[in-house]
Amino acid sequence: MNDVLKGELVRLSAYDPEEMSKAFSRWNRNSEYFRLLNSSARPMQSPKMAATWMEKEVGEMSPASYFFTIRTLEDDKLIGELGLDVVTWSGRDAYVGLGIGESEYWSKGYGTDIMNVLLRFAFAEINLRRVTLSVFEYNQRAIRSYEKAGFRHEGRSRQLLNKEGRRWDMLYMGIQREEWFELNKLAIDAVPRVGELDK
């Protein structure tokens, strides 16, 4: 079966509030990261707030909400976080957001790999029909990365953001199940060998 938690460069791992609150303090000092990040409506104000929110959300393990940290396969380094929230079950649509806090991992293909793992999880494990995200108009690097992963532009909220003395649009992008399966020719293995308890 497909590994829904691993990519080529990264793997999804559990969210540990203590570890993450330390990482957040470091990442948020980089104002560029802070201004680029657009997770799905999560208030990331203080490490303590984040920890409390995390305990509750992650503890509940609702089928509608998933939160992961991202670690490199090479040296297991914590480099970012991502989240998935199902908006509507009848539409089977989820909002996703991700952020690579360690800036030395920007523009090296990690973003695309993370998005691919996320999409595989969304379509092959949660069985969604589509995935949506919003991204700031000025975050060109992310927009390109999402386009590479197969997202299409679906619209924009004009002049929504106000930064650096001018107004910017918020872009909405989406990808449908069939499109992603087509792009990735999802390989379904034959009955797997792993998991045999005994011979």
Place this chain on the structure above:
Amino acid sequence: MKDLFRGELVRLTSEAPETYAKSEVRWQRDSEFVRLANSSPAGLSSEKSIKEWVEKQSEKGPQPERYPFSVRTLAEDKLIGFFGLYVDLIHSEAWVGIGIGERDFWSKGYGTDMMKICLRYAFLELGVERVSLGVFEYNPRALRSYEKAGFRLEGRTRKDTLRDGTRYDSWWMGILREEWLRQNGENQ
């Protein structure tokens, strides 16, 4: 679009906790009904505890996994029973629990009508891929009714219910989305 909450004989409602509790207390006095409906040992609950349980469920607000309904007749507006859909959101499968507490309304087509509404709701409103249910071997009336509604027998767990000294099987049934759509093409 067809009315989701209305059939030929019955309609779906949401009852005030006190109203539902009053009926449920009366239904529980009919141990035949209780033993046809539940695998756990029959008991008798107070009106107060039932009312509080219903209130507790409502306090949680609408939940995407649970769709409980009460059922009233169209003719006399009488509260005769219930059904509930319990959805596995990830795999899009709904389990049904259904019952007519008022014995006078057994074997008169009310159950069939209720199941029709239930399946229409499950497939057209919740959009599930399959609906499942279990029925006791000693409830052949229900089994026939479910077969008529389109459920297929998928197997039996042997001797998993012990009542009055005899061990009975449970029958497990399922209906897939494409099967229901095919059977109900014209009647949507």
Place this chain on the structure above:
Amino acid sequence: MFDIQTQLFEGVDVRFGPIDHDKDAEIESKWTHDSDFMRMMETSPARPMSAAMVKKQYEKLEKDMDENKNQYYFAIRAKEDDHLIGKAVVQWIEWANGNGFLRLGIGSAEDRCRGYGTQALRMLLRFAFAELNLFRVSAIVPEYNEGAIALLKKFGFAQEVCRRQSLERDGRRWDIYVFGLLKDEWQNNPDGHPRQAQA
């Protein structure tokens, strides 16, 4: 005659033990990051958990066992060095009807295919039938879990129900099987010899 001398919880290479709240969480956390293991063990989505989350789950589990008295959870440990191998559970027990459901999992790949699963199931069945006095036990297995199916058949479980297309993973739907074993069937083949198993 009551075979009081044969240990309930000691096998040849493995033993059943209680949860070790200090040590087990870390190991089980690793298993939850293994997509293949999680997809064999659970129908719910594979979700990595931190050691802290696993610890919380253990607490909830023990509280539930204590309050509801319809579940028995065992940690499976290697007798050689006591390391945590897996878990064995009897759950959803209906005392009045004399039935319960079994769950069994060997967490790490290195511990599989060594006969541990057979030893664990042997002990679990004896516990269920000879100590809990159940009349029948059931097991729920997705059709792709060939290893579990083979193990259950070794002990004479019969495939009783095929819940068609009840599970969706990797973009397709799978059947879920329900297996059942009755007390007298277990008594004919308590050790799990394939040639003694019924068809």
